[in-house]
Amino acid sequence: EAGVTQFPSHSVIEKGQTVTLRCDPISGHDNLYWYRRVMGKEIKFLLHFVKESKQDESGMPNNRFLAERTGGTYSTLKVQPAELEDSGVYFCASSRLDIGTDTQYFGPGTRLTVL
Amino acid sequence: GDSVTQMEGPVTLSEEAFLTINCTYTATGYPSLFWYVQYPGEGLQLLLKATKADDKGSNKGFEATYRKETTSFHLEKGSVQVSDSAVYFCALTTANYGQNFVFGPGTRLSVLP
Numbered sequence: 001e002a003g004v005t006q007f008p009s010h011s012v013i014e015k016g017q018t019v020t021l022r023c024d025p026i027s028g029h030d031n032l033y034w035y036r037r038v039m040g041k042e043i044k045f046l047l048h049f050v051k052e053s054k055q056d057e058s059g060m061p062n063n064r065f066l067a068e069r070t071g072g073t074y075s076t077l078k079v080q081p082a083e084l085e086d087s088g089v090y091f092c093a094s095s096r097l098d099i100g101t102d103t104q105y106f107g108p109g110t111r112l113t114v115l
Numbered sequence: 116g117d118s119v120t121q122m123e124g125p126v127t128l129s130e131e132a133f134l135t136i137n138c139t140y141t142a143t144g145y146p147s148l149f150w151y152v153q154y155p156g157e158g159l160q161l162l163l164k165a166t167k168a169d170d171k172g173s174n175k176g177f178e179a180t181y182r183k184e185t186t187s188f189h190l191e192k193g194s195v196q197v198s199d200s201a202v203y204f205c206a207l208t209t210a211n212y213g214q215n216f217v218f219g220p221g222t223r224l225s226v227l228p
Contacts, residue, residue, distance in 0.1 A: 004158060033215065042119065043159075043204060043218035056215065091159065104216070106151075106159035 002026065004107035006092050012113045018080040021110045025074070025094030032075050033095075033104065034067060038088035046090075049075060050097070082114045117142045119205050119219035127225045128195055136190040136222045138179075138205035146207035148172075148181055148188040149216070153202045162190075162203070195226045 005024045013019050025032050034046040046065070047057035051072035060067070064083070069075040079086055089111050093104040122137040140146065150162040150172070163172030168183035177192045188205060205219040 035216075035218075037221075040220065042220045043206075043216075045215040045217070048215060059215075093159075104161075108156065108158045 004092055004094050004105050006090075006107040006110050008110060009108065010111045010113075012115065013082055014115050015084055016081045018078065019082055019112060021077045021079075021090050021112070023075045023077070023092030023094075023107060025092070026105055028096065029094035029105070030072065030097045031095040031104075032069060033093040034075070034077055035091040035093065036088050037091070037109075038085070043091065046077075079112075082112075084114050087112055087114045117144075117146070117207060117209060117217045119207055119217055121203075121205050121219035121222050123222070125223040125225060127227065129227050130197055131194045132226075134190070134192040134195045134199075134224070136203055136205075136224070138188045138190065138219060140186050140188065140205070140207050142186075142207055142209050144209035146209045148179070149206045149208070150177070150179055150188070150190050151204040151206060151218075153204070153221075155201070159204065195224070197226045197228050200224055200226045 007022045011019050030051050032049040035043050037043045045059040048055040049069045052069050066078045089109040091109045093106045095104045118141045120139050147166040149164045151159045152162045153159050163174040165172040165181035168181050171180045179188050179190045202221045202223045204221045206216045208216050
C-alpha cells in the first residue's frame with residue numbers, strides 16, 4: 001500500500017510569489033489533514049478535510065492560505081502571496097473515517113523556503 | 116489552550132546508552148498521548164500511544180507511561196541503536212480538537228556508534 005505522498009519535497013520562492021503544495025493521501029482515506037512546522041518549533045494543525053469538505057480550518061493562519069480537495073482525493077495548499085514567515089515544513093496526513101485519531105499516516109513533508 | 120512541552124535537543128548518545136526524552140502536557144480535557152518519530156527523509160510515524168492514565172505504550176523497545184498526576188509521558192529506551200537516530204515528537208489529542216493533534220517541538224536524537 002502506497003503511503004501519503006507530497007510534492008514537491010522542497011520549494012524555494014521569493015516573497016510575494018505563489019506556491020502550491022500537493023498531497024496525495026492513502027487510497028480510501030477520507031480524512032486529510034494539513035500541518036506545518038515553522039522554524040523548528042512544534043508542528044501545528046492547519047485544517048482537516050473529510051472527503052471534499054472542510055471539517056475544521058481553525059488553524060489556517062490567514063487568507064493567504066487556500067486549501068482545496070476537489071473530488072475528495074488529493075489536496076492542494078496554495079500560499080498567495082508568500083511571506084517570509086511562511087517558511088517551514090508542511091506535512092499532510094490521512095486516515096480512514098472508521099478508525100480513531102491514532103491512525104493518522106503522515107507524508108514526508110514539503111520544505112518551503114521564502115526568500 | 117492545550118500544549119505539549121518536550122526537552123530541548125539535540126540529544127547525542129552512544130550506542131547501547133539509556134534514553135529518556137521528557138514530555139509534559141497541559142490539556143483541558145482528558146487527552147490521549149502519543150509519540151511520533153521522523154526518520155531522515157521520511158514522514159512522521161506513530162511510535163506508541165496511551166489513551167488513559169497509567170497505560171504504558173511500547174514499541175520497538177521504546178516505552179512511555181501516561182502519568183496523569185504529573186501530566187507527563189516520558190519516552191524511554193534501555194539501549195539505543197544508531198538506527199534510532201531521528202526526531203521524536205510528543206503529541207496529544209482531546210475532544211476539544213476533534214481528531215487533530217497538538218505536537219511538541221520535537222527532540223532530535225543522534226546515536227553514535
